[in-house]
Amino acid sequence: MTVSAPVRLGLLRLADSAPSVVALQRGLFRELGLSVELSVEPSWANIADKLAYGLLDAASMLPPLALAAALGLRGAPAKLLVPMGLSGGGNTVTVRREVADAIASPAGAHDALAKGRRLAAWLRAQPAPPRFAVVHAFSTHNLLLRYWLAASGIDPDRDITTVVIPPEQVQAALAEGRIAGFCAGAPWGELAEQDGTGRHLLGTSEIWANHPEKCLAVAEPWAMANPAALQALLRGLLQAQLLCEQAGSAAWVAGLLAEPPLNLPAAAVRACLPRGSAAERIRFHAGGAWVPQRSQAIWFLAQMRRWGWLGTEIDLRDAAERVYRPDLLAAAADAEGRSWPGTDIVTAGGLCDGTIGDQPAAGV
Amino acid sequence: MQALAADRGITVSRLQPGDSLLEAVAVHGPDVVLVDMARPDRDALESLRQLSASNPRPIALFVDQDDPSFMEAAIAAGVSSYNVIGTPPPDVKPILRAAVALFRRYQQTRAALDSAETRLEERAVIDQAKTRLIRERRLSEPDAYRWLRRNAMSSGQKIVDVARKLLREAEDTRS
Numbered sequence: 001m002t003v004s005a006p007v008r009l010g011l012l013r014l015a016d017s018a019p020s021v022v023a024l025q026r027g028l029f030r031e032l033g034l035s036v037e038l039s040v041e042p043s044w045a046n047i048a049d050k051l052a053y054g055l056l057d058a059a060s061m062l063p064p065l066a067l068a069a070a071l072g073l074r075g076a077p078a079k080l081l082v083p084m085g086l087s088g089g090g091n092t093v094t095v096r097r098e099v100a101d102a103i104a105s106p107a108g109a110h111d112a113l114a115k116g117r118r119l120a121a122w123l124r125a126q127p128a129p130p131r132f133a134v135v136h137a138f139s140t141h142n143l144l145l146r147y148w149l150a151a152s153g154i155d156p157d158r159d160i161t162t163v164v165i166p167p168e169q170v171q172a173a174l175a176e177g178r179i180a181g182f183c184a185g186a187p188w189g190e191l192a193e194q195d196g197t198g199r200h201l202l203g204t205s206e207i208w209a210n211h212p213e214k215c216l217a218v219a220e221p222w223a224m225a226n227p228a229a230l231q232a233l234l235r236g237l238l239q240a241q242l243l244c245e246q247a248g249s250a251a252w253v254a255g256l257l258a259e260p261p262l263n264l265p266a267a268a269v270r271a272c273l274p275r276g277s278a279a280e281r282i283r284f285h286a287g288g289a290w291v292p293q294r295s296q297a298i299w300f301l302a303q304m305r306r307w308g309w310l311g312t313e314i315d316l317r318d319a320a321e322r323v324y325r326p327d328l329l330a331a332a333a334d335a336e337g338r339s340w341p342g343t344d345i346v347t348a349g350g351l352c353d354g355t356i357g358d359q360p361a362a363g364v
Numbered sequence: 365m366q367a368l369a370a371d372r373g374i375t376v377s378r379l380q381p382g383d384s385l386l387e388a389v390a391v392h393g394p395d396v397v398l399v400d401m402a403r404p405d406r407d408a409l410e411s412l413r414q415l416s417a418s419n420p421r422p423i424a425l426f427v428d429q430d431d432p433s434f435m436e437a438a439i440a441a442g443v444s445s446y447n448v449i450g451t452p453p454p455d456v457k458p459i460l461r462a463a464v465a466l467f468r469r470y471q472q473t474r475a476a477l478d479s480a481e482t483r484l485e486e487r488a489v490i491d492q493a494k495t496r497l498i499r500e501r502r503l504s505e506p507d508a509y510r511w512l513r514r515n516a517m518s519s520g521q522k523i524v525d526v527a528r529k530l531l532r533e534a535e536d537t538r539s
Contacts, residue, residue, distance in 0.1 A: 042401075042402055042403065042404040042406075043401075043403070043404050043405075043406040043407045044407050045406035045407050045409075045410050045425075045444070046401050046406065046444075049401075049425075049439050049444055050439060053432060053435050053436040053439050054436060055436065055439055055440060074410055074424075074425055075424060075425030075426075076425075135407065136407045136410075136411055137410075137411030137413075137414035137415050138411075138414070162415045163408070163415070164405075164407050164408035164411040164415065165408065166404035166405065166407060168404070169404070307414070309414050
């Protein structure tokens with residue numbers, strides 16, 4: 001196979017960008033005849049814009065933002081598809097030390113809802129709504145945080161103020177007291193914990209077990225014009241996910257992420273990789289993280305509607321089927337010898353309030 | 365931005381380094397925001413509509429759907445635009461065009477400056493390595509340079525990289 005122009009693959013400085021970096025640096029793309037250029041972007045907005053206008057062919061993306069961009073909730077509707085999941089879990093809710101101390105309960109229950117109810121009591125005692133940071137309105141972080149707060153009896157629009165801060169700046173914002181807490185991806189929670197300003201309150205997998213985190217989004221015109229390149233891209237990423245998931249790979253994966261272009265802190269990243277020491281760890285392939293399930297897309301869309309960001313004129317199932325394309329992954333899965341779970345099968349993952357996350361109606 | 369400021373129909377407010385994009389938008393209430401795409405706080409700006417319950421000022425990514433190639437050129441140049449009042453003013457396109465052209469020129473100047481700085485820095489490293497060779501291996505200056513060049517050619521590296529390696533090794537043996 002020959003591919004003339006290199007595939008432009010966008011990502012952010014995050015530990016869950018590992019599959020793209022590993023596939024490139026380990027020569028997995030090259031072995032498949034694919035030339036790939038990584039483009040490290042400073043914002044999710046850049047990724048969405050560049051995918052929409054053909055300056056990126058593919059990117060590691062937040063599933064809710066991919067859906068929002070495709071539906072035209074942030075500017076003109078972007079022609080993009082989600083053919084693959086890149087990771088699951090890995091985000092943490094981290095709070096300032098004094099908040100953690102105030103809601104600590106050594107004898108009390110430690111499930112997500114018990115922690116949420118203690119946070120609710122603390123919030124009620126505050127003179128003004130404390131500020132919590134997420135990385136984008138249309139992020140898994142924001143939707144999962146809001147789901148958990150609401151399930152704990154907290155109104156996320158009234159009892160807290162949500163601000164958006166880039167992941168690499170949340171640690172400083174927490175240290176300077178500009179926010180009471182944040183929900184961000186790895187390794188930023190781990191770093192805040194290490195420097196003593198933050199305490200891990202809970203991982204997002206406690207809010208929704210096996211929740212999808214990053215997905216691969218591709219520009220639809222590119223994908224349609226380059227089906228062979230798309231298959232090679234999917235296969236390379238699939239191989240890289242399996243490598244990242246393997247026992248004994250954490251050290252060298254963290255080492256790769258510590259090098260340019262990501263320059264992430266190796267020790268903190270390593271803790272957040274599969275089998276790491278952090279409480280919340282990234283899954284790259286396990287738990288069905290690689291399959292872009294439409295039921296999950298519907299859950300994200302339903303949450304957006306719940307908070308009033310998505311009108312009733314949009315059919316959720318229709319939108320999910322248009323953007324989420326697990327069918328495109330079937331051939332790549334076959335070529336890699338992965339047993340294909342099919343496009344309709346769901347991996348059940350429980351939500352913290354006892355509902356099943358993959359059931360479209362959950363939490364609506 | 366002078367060309368924009370010279371237009372009497374337009375008031376241009378520029379952010380100072382370190383200013384928050386969100387605060388500037390709240391203070392100035394602009395019709396259109398032109399953003400350098402290198403700013404990480406773009407995500408905060410475009411999340412405002414969903415997250416600010418108190419002041420839901422409509423913010424939309426301003427996109428000319430009739431002219432995607434223009435938006436592509438703007439994004440390639442590193443400029444993105446947001447319309448914060450709902451309907452874009454009719455004369456917004458010339459403003460964007462001027463901004464894109466200015467931004468591109470600014471980037472070229474910056475790139476030229478960067479490469480000049482890099483060259484100066486590289487020359488300093490090579491000079492330092494030469495000084496060390498002259499002192500420690502008692503080479504003449506032309507011989508020191510030839511030594512670096514020969515090593516660079518045989519190892520397929522740049523002269524400056526060989527110089528850096530030499531200095532690093534000298535550092536290691538000392539410590």
